[in-house]
Structures are given as C-alpha cells and as structure tokens.
Amino acid sequence: MHALIAPDKFKGSLTAAQVAEALALGITDAGRGWTATQLPIADGGDGTVAAAVATGWTRVGVAATGPTGRPLVAAYAVDGDRAVVELASVVGLSALPGSIPDPLGASTFGLGTMIAHALDHGARDIVIGIGGSSSTDGGAGLLQALGARICDSEGMDVGRGGGQLLRAARLDLTQLHPALANARLRVACDVDNPLLGPDGATTVYGPQKGATASDLAVLEIAMTNWAHVVADAVGRDESETPGAGAAGGTGLALFAALSAVPRPGIELVLELVDFESRLAEADLVITGEGCLDAQTLHGKAPAGVAAAARRRGTPVLAVAGRSLLDDEQLHRAGIAAAYTLSDLEPDPQTSIANAAALLRELGPRIVEETEHTRSTRQHHQATGAAS
The missing domain is CATH 3.90.1510.10 (Glycerate kinase, domain 2)
Structure with a gap:
C-alpha cells in the first residue's frame, strides 16, 4: 500500500509538515511494508x-x-x-x-x-x-x-x-x-x-x-x-x-x-503542489487538520482533498486533534473514517503538547485497520463470486 499523506496544520500545535512526518513515521513503525509520500497542504491562509x-x-x-x-x-x-x-x-x-x-x-x-x-x-x-x-x-x-x-x-x-x-x-x-x-x-x-x-x-x-x-x-x-x-x-x-x-x-x-x-x-493549493500527479500513485489518502467540524465541510483543506480523491476513486482517511463530525457527515465529505488524538489522550492540553507522538501512535492503527477492512472486503468479494 502506498499512502499519500496530505494534511493541513494542527493550529497551535504542529505545522502541516510536522503532521505529515509524524504520520509517515507511524506508518513505518507498523512494519507492514507500506510506503508514504508526504504532501503538506493549506487552504490558502497561513501555511x-x-x-x-x-x-x-x-x-x-x-x-x-x-x-x-x-x-x-x-x-x-x-x-x-x-x-x-x-x-x-x-x-x-x-x-x-x-x-x-x-x-x-x-x-x-x-x-x-x-x-x-x-x-x-x-x-x-x-x-x-x-x-x-x-x-x-x-x-x-x-x-x-x-x-x-x-x-x-x-x-x-x-x-x-x-x-x-x-x-x-x-x-x-x-x-x-x-x-x-x-x-x-x-x-x-x-x-x-x-x-x-x-x-x-x-x-x-x-x-x-x-x-x-x-x-x-x-x-x-x-x-x-x-x-x-x-x-x-x-x-x-x-x-x-x-x-x-x-x-x-x-x-x-x-x-x-x-x-x-x-x-x-484549497483548489489553488492542490494545483500548486501538483496533487493530481501524487494522487495517481496512491492507494490511500490521509488528510486532516486540528479540528474536524462544520467549517471543514465548507471549503477547508480536508474536504478539498477528499473531493479530489473521490474523483479518482481513491479512499480517504482523516486525522485530527478532535472531530465534531459524525460518520454520516464524514462519509458525505468523502472521508471513510477519522482518527483523533482525543481517542488516545482526552486531555486537550496534553494532546496539544504531545501531538506528534500521538500522531505517530495513530500510524500503526491506521495500517492495521485499513488492512483488516481490505482483507474483509476481498473475502466477501471472493465468497460472493464463488456463490
């Protein structure tokens, strides 16, 4: 599996590049042979x-x-x-x-x-x-x-x-x-x-x-x-x-x-960083920002990344400090699932202070759950074909 890691910054905590690096290290930690391209992005503002x-x-x-x-x-x-x-x-x-x-x-x-x-x-x-x-x-x-x-x-x-x-x-x-x-x-x-x-x-x-x-x-x-x-x-x-x-x-x-x-x-930024060519090489896209909320759905970076990936049929996951979106809202935005630091560390200040380490912890979890989902889907497809 090759992952394209394209997050925005975690405001007040990590730059987009630091988010991407921490996730890439976590994916490597999983030891499953995944590769990753780091592509920090922004929505046209700071970063x-x-x-x-x-x-x-x-x-x-x-x-x-x-x-x-x-x-x-x-x-x-x-x-x-x-x-x-x-x-x-x-x-x-x-x-x-x-x-x-x-x-x-x-x-x-x-x-x-x-x-x-x-x-x-x-x-x-x-x-x-x-x-x-x-x-x-x-x-x-x-x-x-x-x-x-x-x-x-x-x-x-x-x-x-x-x-x-x-x-x-x-x-x-x-x-x-x-x-x-x-x-x-x-x-x-x-x-x-x-x-x-x-x-x-x-x-x-x-x-x-x-x-x-x-x-x-x-x-x-x-x-x-x-x-x-x-x-x-x-x-x-x-x-x-x-x-x-x-x-x-x-x-x-x-x-x-x-x-x-x-x-x-976000459309301009994706054009500037040549997102489409990077996307063509990816099996999975991981995007994110500090907080996934209603504003995310209206032109923020993760929604723009998900929309671009959806056009190619590439699945998208998101990482965030916390998420205020339910599964239905995420799916409508083209995001299959969200992984949050608050799941690992409920105290906001501790989470902000240790965001890089927590993101690295999320890496193996993303790999394992993605492979499990993929294996289950392939099993169901094989079973359906046999019947």
Whole structure:
C-alpha cells in the first residue's frame, strides 16, 4: 500500500509538515511494508507558502512592514515565474506588535511590498492567499505599495489604514508597478462577503480585529467612501462582488484595481503542489487538520482533498486533534473514517503538547485497520463470486 499523506496544520500545535512526518513515521513503525509520500497542504491562509516550499518551491525572504508599519521579514515562495504570497505573514494578527489590534490604522501595505518584490524578480503568475487579515483598509495599502496614489480633496496623499480612507477623494493608478500589465493574479478566497453592509467586511470581521462600536461606524463610512473612489478610478463598482469584503476589503482592491481572479483556496493549493500527479500513485489518502467540524465541510483543506480523491476513486482517511463530525457527515465529505488524538489522550492540553507522538501512535492503527477492512472486503468479494 502506498499512502499519500496530505494534511493541513494542527493550529497551535504542529505545522502541516510536522503532521505529515509524524504520520509517515507511524506508518513505518507498523512494519507492514507500506510506503508514504508526504504532501503538506493549506487552504490558502497561513501555511500556504510553507506547503509550496515543502514541494520544492524556493523560499524568498523580504524586508517588509507589518500592519502597523513596523519592519519585519516575511517570505513568499517561487518556482520559475510563479510565486505564492501569503497575506497572513505581513498583515496577520501575529504580525501586530504585542498582538495589540489597530482596527483603524492597520494596513495591507506590507502585502503590496511582497507582491512588488515578486514582480521585480520575474514572477508573472502570482497566487495571493488572503486569509488571516488584521486590517480593514479595503486593500488601499496594498495599492499604495504597488505605486498607486490615494489623494484627498486637496491632492495630498492620505495615510495608511482604513480610518484614513474617510479623506480619500481620488485613486490614481497611473504609476502602478509596470509588470502588473503582464501578470496574472489569482486570489485564494473562501468567503463571499461583499465590501459593505450587514454581511460586509467591517460588520462581520471588524469585531474579530478589535474594532469597537465606534470604530465599526467609522470604518463602514470609510469603506463606503473608498468603494466610490475605486469605482470612479476603474469605471465599475466591485463592492458587491462576492469576496470583495475578504481580508478587510482587500478583495475589492485586488478584483477592481488589479483584475485578480478569485479561486477556492484549497483548489489553488492542490494545483500548486501538483496533487493530481501524487494522487495517481496512491492507494490511500490521509488528510486532516486540528479540528474536524462544520467549517471543514465548507471549503477547508480536508474536504478539498477528499473531493479530489473521490474523483479518482481513491479512499480517504482523516486525522485530527478532535472531530465534531459524525460518520454520516464524514462519509458525505468523502472521508471513510477519522482518527483523533482525543481517542488516545482526552486531555486537550496534553494532546496539544504531545501531538506528534500521538500522531505517530495513530500510524500503526491506521495500517492495521485499513488492512483488516481490505482483507474483509476481498473475502466477501471472493465468497460472493464463488456463490
């Protein structure tokens, strides 16, 4: 048997690569002659660059700025003229100094710096993972870093952050990075929120980024003004486009000003890591994430892996810290069974601390139960044929 091990990270515990390695060691421990390919994945958010690097892409470090303007070093991945850039690495909550939110001032400028660096070094097919944002600036900072000017009514440049967009009167895109004219931008986007209104970027995601009631009021007015400014500049209104509200409205700037195309995150990642060719060699796929729950069924990595494997008829198992899904839900998602660390260690903190060792314990169990199931099925088929 050859297993393709394609898990996402166990957030707060193990990276996707560490999950895959622990499982591969456990499969070897079983001593049944199984082989395994490790293929860590992500859903377009945190870990997407790492997934590309794990399959041979080159990691490129860049001096950029975090959401509040503080210098930091982040990384993207390249393979020829292709690049993968991760918003979370420069605009994520973890990039906030002291993890203190700045809902009115946080900016996507650092993301634009990363994209510009990739363009400067020959990238022309760029995938942008926009999960995990700490900002609500409508992607204004991203455009500023790429050469755009955002001016007030007196022609002065406005500052960074969503709060500054109250002053925005004109968007000048004439000095955008010249390489953008010949570049393809694809956005790993798994939400369909518009920019404005009760389902928009501010109302839905602002509170998660530390915005108070008064902050939310300011940001909604600022985003409304920004939507008009962008529409005037590009000649069309993209504020209602599904995903325009993603990552604090970053989707709006990407779609309207940069003609970026949204794609489900896991689909993009599976394409980047050449999942289909690896799948062709596999008898079994093992995927997983920290917690299997209702969100898993709606575009998260394990569901995407299972859907791709189902098209080829390859069985899929899942591993997780814990699972809130019943057997029927798992089967509908294309997952034959789930193996959880909580079955081995019920205490959550102990399980998190010892996740690698527990995953290695699950390896032999997966091998044994898979072989038993396979043997039983073959026996039934032989008996049926004989009768």
